[in-house]
Amino acid sequence: MSEQFRLIIHDAQDAFTNMAIDEAIIRSAKEIQKPTVRLYSWKPEAISIGYFQSLKQEVDIEKCSELGVDLVRRTTGGGAVFHDEELTYSFVCTEESNIVPKAILDSYARICGAVVNSFKSFGLDASFVPINDIIVNGKKISGNAQTRRYNSVLQHGTLLLGVDVEKMFSLLKVPDEKIRDKMIKVVSERVTSLEKELSRKVPFAEAAQKVKEGFEEEFKVELVEEPLAKEEISLAEQIRKEKFSLRDWNYMR
DSSP states (O other), X not given: OOOEEEEEEOOOBOHHHXXXXXXXXXXXXXXXXXXXXXXXXXXXXXXXXXXXXXXXHXXXXXXXXXXXXXXXXXXXOSOOEEESSEEEEEEEEEGGGTSSOSSHHHHHHHHHHHHHHHHHTTTOOXXXXXXXXXXXXXXXXXXXXXXXXXXXXXXXXXXXXXOOHHHHHHHBOOSOHHHHHHHHHHHHHHBOOHHHHHTSOOOHHHHHHHHHHHHHHHHTOEEEEOOOOHHHHHHHHHHIIIIITOHHHHXXX
């Protein structure tokens, strides 16, 4: 019997709930004693900003409010991300389990290796590009971010099912229209999606199955679908209420 990881597949949730669940899982990792792969999406659409960013500097807050787009600060670093047509994964394990290397770059390569496998199973020539990107045909198709707290590792990232670059830039702050148009052109040339590469829409469930198989191949384990523990659910509710849904957290810079 191969080693087992826990697989959690969630329906689309709001940004504050998604971030709270990821945090509840990393806080509970030592008690759960089983690495967790969680697959999820976002409803409504959302922008998450990196821990060190300023919401006011990065995002057109009024435009997001007008369109009903959630805004949330992640616990991980990196830049602003527009969450729309995508599958998001998170992976959590304890540091003492030695499942991923202690060196940050090596751990990115290992976890992203599972996601690379997922793209390859679609027949795409995917590869990991340090520090934290995955590319297909020279274009970015997945961004990833990591944090280490509570003696555990949390990495989450996106698999772009589709991408609307113009909408993304309508929600981000850009100095003027000329620069916006140039950035849209540049990003359109540098970013791709499963829909673009395969010339068809990929349902969430199909992508989720590929990610499951990608992690199983990379870590030589079996992913078994389980629910969150009751303690994780109540902790997530508390974290959502006391952290991610609060203005003090999201506007702290």
